[in-house]
Amino acid sequence: MKECDSYDSCKRRRIIRRIIYAIVLFIILILLAILIVWLVLRPTKPQFYLQDARVLGFNLSAPNLLSSTIQITISSRNPNERVGIYYDRLDIYAAYKNQQITPAYSIPGLYQGHKDIDVWSPYLSGSFIPIAPYLCTSLTQDEANGFLFLYVKIDGRLRWKVGSWTSDHYHIFVDCPAFLTFDNRATGPVIRFQQMSKCSVDV
The missing domain is CATH 2.60.40 (Immunoglobulin-like)
Known part of the structure; x- marks a missing residue:
């Protein structure tokens, strides 16, 4: 069974997957940066x-x-x-x-x-x-x-x-x-x- 009905359909799916991967990667990088800053600063309770x-x-x-x-x-x-x-x-x-x-x-x-x-x-x-x-x-x-x-x-x-x-x-x-x-x-x-x-x- 074919994954796509046509070349254009396969191309659109690849583009969508790449966009989703890019968004997920961006979110992970942002969270990682926040974590690194938090660990470096090490906030201590008052x-x-x-x-x-x-x-x-x-x-x-x-x-x-x-x-x-x-x-x-x-x-x-x-x-x-x-x-x-x-x-x-x-x-x-x-x-x-x-x-x-x-x-x-x-x-x-x-x-x-x-x-x-x-x-x-x-x-x-x-x-x-x-x-x-x-x-x-x-x-x-x-x-x-x-x-x-x-x-x-x-x-x-x-x-x-x-x-x-x-x-x-x-x-x-x-x-x-x-x-x-x-x-x-x-x-x-x-x-x-x-x-x-x-x-x-x-x-």
């Missing part, structure tokens, strides 16, 4: 540090409601020499035993250049936030023991920038441990932040 935390208010009320005001100081560093970072969205909130205990504070979008460092000091504040009953018991026990272990979390989206090229959006999740101690010798209970902590970062 680094976050929780530098300070001041608990200005922390009150449990029945039934299972928590009111708190926490001022934090958190820094972000771009360790890359050739890759910039667009933070399109960063939402910061406090959590206790994996439950969010403050509304999220949104940091306006910004661009972080090569080796740049940015510092934010937002207030994380929430009034009468419902929490699980077992968390009330746990918080009461922690206060009696003189310590409090919270997490400051950041949920957001970023893009990488290399020259004039900008990547698609990537999800970023940051987890910062905050170990605090109660000092009940003062007029009222004071909660002190112990030391700067490095945050885990997932991109």
Whole structure:
């Protein structure tokens, strides 16, 4: 059985095959070039540090409601020499035993250049936030023991920038441990932040 009915038909098929092969080869070369550039630049995920935390208010009320005001100081560093970072969205909130205990504070979008460092000091504040009953018991026990272990979390989206090229959006999740101690010798209970902590970062 013949592959083609005529010479012109065979010629058209050869041309079409060559066009398809050329398009596929072009796409492969583009993807390979992007991969090589990516490997050469080796973009490293940003680094976050929780530098300070001041608990200005922390009150449990029945039934299972928590009111708190926490001022934090958190820094972000771009360790890359050739890759910039667009933070399109960063939402910061406090959590206790994996439950969010403050509304999220949104940091306006910004661009972080090569080796740049940015510092934010937002207030994380929430009034009468419902929490699980077992968390009330746990918080009461922690206060009696003189310590409090919270997490400051950041949920957001970023893009990488290399020259004039900008990547698609990537999800970023940051987890910062905050170990605090109660000092009940003062007029009222004071909660002190112990030391700067490095945050885990997932991109």
